[in-house]
Amino acid sequence: MSGEESRKWFQEVVPVLGNLLLRLPSLLETHYQNPHNSMRRTTALRLLDSQQQGIIFLSQELIAALLGCSFFCLFPVKDRYVNHLPMINFDELFASLYEDYSQKQENKIWCIIHYFQRISSKMPKGIVSFERKALHLKNDYTHISCPDANFWSTSTVPLCRFEVHNSGLIEDQSSEAVEVDFANKYLGGGALGRGCVQEEIRFMVSPELIAGMLFLPAMADNEAIEIVGVERFSSYTGYASSFRFSGDYVDEREVDALGRRKTRIVAIDALCSPGTRQYRMNFLLREINKAFCGFLYQCEYQLYQKKLQENGCSSALFDAATSTSMETSDGKFSNHKAENSQNDYHCMDQVDNIGVATGNWGCGAFGGDPELKTIIQWLASSQAVRPFIAYYTFGLEALQSLDEVAHWILAQRWTVGDLWNMLVEYSTSRSKGETNVGFLHWLLPSIYGHGTGIDLSNLA
Numbered sequence: 001m002s003g004e005e006s007r008k009w010f011q012e013v014v015p016v017l018g019n020l021l022l023r024l025p026s027l028l029e030t031h032y033q034n035p036h037n038s039m040r041r042t043t044a045l046r047l048l049d050s051q052q053q054g055i056i057f058l059s060q061e062l063i064a065a066l067l068g069c070s071f072f073c074l075f076p077v078k079d080r081y082v083n084h085l086p087m088i089n090f091d092e093l094f095a096s097l098y099e100d101y102s103q104k105q106e107n108k109i110w111c112i113i114h115y116f117q118r119i120s121s122k123m124p125k126g127i128v129s130f131e132r133k134a135l136h137l138k139n140d141y142t143h144i145s146c147p148d149a150n151f152w153s154t155s156t157v158p159l160c161r162f163e164v165h166n167s168g169l170i171e172d173q174s175s176e177a178v179e180v181d182f183a184n185k186y187l188g189g190g191a192l193g194r195g196c197v198q199e200e201i202r203f204m205v206s207p208e209l210i211a212g213m214l215f216l217p218a219m220a221d222n223e224a225i226e227i228v229g230v231e232r233f234s235s236y237t238g239y240a241s242s243f244r245f246s247g248d249y250v251d252e253r254e255v256d257a258l259g260r261r262k263t264r265i266v267a268i269d270a271l272c273s274p275g276t277r278q279y280r281m282n283f284l285l286r287e288i289n290k291a292f293c294g295f296l297y298q299c300e301y302q303l304y305q306k307k308l309q310e311n312g313c314s315s316a317l318f319d320a321a322t323s324t325s326m327e328t329s330d331g332k333f334s335n336h337k338a339e340n341s342q343n344d345y346h347c348m349d350q351v352d353n354i355g356v357a358t359g360n361w362g363c364g365a366f367g368g369d370p371e372l373k374t375i376i377q378w379l380a381s382s383q384a385v386r387p388f389i390a391y392y393t394f395g396l397e398a399l400q401s402l403d404e405v406a407h408w409i410l411a412q413r414w415t416v417g418d419l420w421n422m423l424v425e426y427s428t429s430r431s432k433g434e435t436n437v438g439f440l441h442w443l444l445p446s447i448y449g450h451g452t453g454i455d456l457s458n459l460a
Contacts, residue, residue, distance in 0.1 A: 009113070016120035017068045024065045031062055047215050048132040050084070050223065055131040056215070057258070060124040060231065063211045070210065071116065084217040086186040088210075093192045102241070104196045110245035111204040111234045118233050118248075127259040128229035130212045135222045135293045144296070146222050146289050149281060152379070153424075155416040160355070160381055161388035162410065164403040170392050171202060171232070173357045176253075176262045177390055178226075178295065180358035180377075182366075183267035187225055188213045196243045197365055202265070205234040205249065209265070221286050224294035225267040229260030264354070266294040270362025270373070278369060279427035287362070287373070288420075291380035295356055355388035356381045360396060370398050371439040375423050378406075382416050398438055401447050405440045 001009065032044055043057045058066075069075055073089040080087070090112070096105045135146040170179050182198045188210060189195045191203035203209045208230040216225055235249045253261040268290050277283050358377055362368035374391060381389040393399040409419065426442050429435045441448050 013116055013120045020065050021068050027062050027065055050217055050220050051134055053132055053134050055129055057127055057129050060126045063208045064119045066211050086188055086213045087192050088214050096194055104241050104243045107243055107245040108204050112207055115207040115233045124231055126229055128208055129260060131226045133224045133226055133293055135289055137222060152420040153417055155383060157383050157416045159414055160386055162378060162406040163388055163390045165392045166395060168392060170357045170359055173390060177355040177357040178264045178266050180361055181265050181267040182361045183269045185218045185269040187216050187267055196240050205236055206230040206232045219269055227265045230263055231261055268294040270366050270368055273367045279431040284427060288376045288380055291377050292383055295380050295384040295386055355386050357390045359392035359394055370396055379416050379420055401440055404447055405444050408444060
C-alpha cells in the first residue's frame with residue numbers, strides 16, 4: 001500500500017470493521033429471531049454436516065461481520081480439521097507474503113482488502129443462501145437416491161442443448177445459468193492458502209463465498225453445495241501465477257424474490273489424479289452422480305417428475321424417489337408436499353430457463369480426461385432437465401472438435417441412455433488398453449481424418 005492507502009485503511013476501514021464486530025451479537029440475535037416464513041430454524045446459521053441436507057440464509061451484512069472475524073483471526077481453530085472443516089481465519093493467507101512472497105498471493109489479498117473497503121463505505125443489503133445437497137445412498141422411497149448404472153443406461157431423457165464457447169469466462173456468462181465451481185471437497189480449496197485456480201479465484205472476487213467455509217464440512221461423493229446470491233466486488237486478469245487484481249467490479253445482476261442476486265454457483269469436487277481408474281464403471285458413476293447432484297433442481301420431486309413428463313419421459317426413472325427432503329425445526333427430515341410449495345424456498349426461481357455454465361471440471365490440476373468430463377457433465381445436465389449446458393473450453397486443444405461432435409450427437413436424437421452407453425463402451429475399451437484416443441475421436445474418427453472408430457451405421 002502507498003502511504004495514502006495505508007492511512008485510509010487504518011483510519012477509515014479498520015474502525016468500521018471494528019464496529020461491525022461489536023455489532024455481531026445483535027446481528028446474530030436478529031438472524032435467529034427472523035421467522036423466514038415459518039422456517040426459522042430450518043434456514044438459520046448452523047453446522048450443515050455431511051449427509052445433512054439443508055439451507056442457510058445469511059444477510060450480506062452478517063456475512064461481512066463473519067468475514068471480519070476471519071480477518072482478525074477470531075474463530076477457534078481447534079478440531080476444525082478433525083471435523084472435516086476447512087481453514088477459516090486469514091492468518092495463513094497473509095503470512096504467505098512473508099514466508100514465500102508471490103505476486104498472486106498479494107493480489108489475492110488485494111481482492112479481500114477491496115471487499116472490506118467496499119462494504120465499509122456502503123454495506124450491501126441482500127441475502128445469500130448456502131445449501132448442502134445430497135443424493136441419498138439408500139432407496140427409502142422418500143428421497144431422490146443415487147442412480148446406478150442401470151438407471152443411466154435406460155434413461156429416456158433427451159439430451160439438452162449444448163453450447164460451446166471457445167473464449168470467455170464462466171462467471172461472465174449473462175444467461176443466469178448455474179455456474180460450476182471446480183471445487184475441492186473442502187469448499188474453497190486453497191482460497192485462504194496458496195491456491196489460485198478456478199475455485200480460489202472465484203472466492204477472491206466474491207469473498208462472501210468464504211463464509212460457507214465456516215459451517216460446511218467436506219463434501220462426500222454423493223453431495224454438492226449450491227450458493228445463491230453472492231456479489232462480485234473485484235475485477236481480475238490472469239490465472240494461477242499470473243492472477244492479478246485489476247480494480248473494482250460493479251455487480252448488476254438482478255435479485256430474486258428472496259433478495260438474492262441471481263448468481264448461482266454449485267460446488268462439485270471431481271476425482272483427484274484419477275489416471276486410468278476414471279474409465280472404470282464405479283468411478284464413472286461417482287463423477288456423473290456428483291454432477292447430477294449439483295445440477296438437479298433441489299425442489300419438490302413433483303416438479304422434477306412433471307418436467308420429466310413434459311419431456312416425454314417415464315416417471316419410473318425415479319422409482320426410488322417421491323420427494324426431496326427439508327430439515328424440520330427439530331433437526332429431522334420431512335417430505336415437502338405440493339400443498340406447501342408456496343413456502344418452498346427451492347421453487348422461487350423460474351427454473352425453465354436456468355441452464356448450466358461449466359468448463360473443464362476435474363481437469364487441469366486434478367488431472368481428469370477433459371473429453372470424458374465434458375460428456376459426463378452433458379449427461380448430468382440433461383438428466384437434471386436443464387435446458388442447456390454452456391461449455392467453456394478455455395481453448396483446450398483436446399476439445400477443438402467439441403462443437404462439431406455435439407451437433408452430430410444432437411442430430412441423432414440420442415437420449416441420455418444412448419450417450420451413456422457409448423461412453424461406457426469407450427471407457428471399457430480404454431481401460432483394457434484397446435484404444436488410447438480421446439472419446440470424441442473414438443466416436444467420430446472422420447472429423448479427425450483418420451482412424452476407424454466405432455461403427456455408427458446402425459445408429460445414424
